[in-house]
Amino acid sequence: MSSCPLLPKSLFASGVVLLLVGCGAPTEEEWESLESEVTTSEAALLPACPASPELSEVVEHACVHAENGPFQPVTAAALGAPVLVDVSTPHTTYKLTLPSSTQSWGWAGRVSFLPDASGEFAFMLSRDRGLRIYDAATGVEVARECRYQVPANVCGALKTAIVADLQADTEYHLEFQALLSRNASFSLLIEEAAHHPHAG
Structure with a gap:
């Protein structure tokens, strides 16, 4: 497991760069977590469509x-x-x-x-x-x-x-x-x- 912590969602882009440059290749678990965080952030930026x-x-x-x-x-x-x-x-x-x-x-x-x-x-x-x-x-x-x-x-x-x-x-x-x-x-x-x- 990499020793670098995951950064908050608002710092997602910077966090990826830091993980890649400062910590070596992220583990599969870290990629999973990053993908999950950015997906959650995307969803939060848009309102849910009204039921129709x-x-x-x-x-x-x-x-x-x-x-x-x-x-x-x-x-x-x-x-x-x-x-x-x-x-x-x-x-x-x-x-x-x-x-x-x-x-x-x-x-x-x-x-x-x-x-x-x-x-x-x-x-x-x-x-x-x-x-x-x-x-x-x-x-x-x-x-x-x-x-x-x-x-x-x-x-x-x-x-x-x-x-x-x-x-x-x-x-x-x-x-x-x-x-x-x-x-x-x-x-x-x-x-x-x-x-x-x-x-x-």
Whole structure:
């Protein structure tokens, strides 16, 4: 067991660097704890999605595709590299693999998403850690509205849904990270959660 203590969640990024540089390679238990802490921190940053029949239906529908496909394997672009992988096809389970991070630690990558309608979208994952969303043209991070923990009795193939309000015909970059190799490969499904009404 490494002699270096784990740092508080608020110092997560600095803690990882100190562990790697000052203490040698962290143990598997320390990586597990760090991954658990950052996942908990992510969850705390977003409010829970309010219960709604619409969101439940979206998750139940997505679960059918998570279990039965169609499946499409993709490898995310490394952070800082051109983003050429597109995950815009609805009703598709993307089997996403993150490349090893060259900029920091663990695994990290981005994929492209281009919605064909404006409204709320649910980004459903087979892991607990979520994602960050950026406007591809400006690099500005897009606010995520809420997080939904998928009950195991509703869908065993999905664990988390992140809801965000996006604009049609705007390219977004979805960024994912992982500290543990088993969290660097996971399923991603994106479905419309709610449409914006048309003006006029």
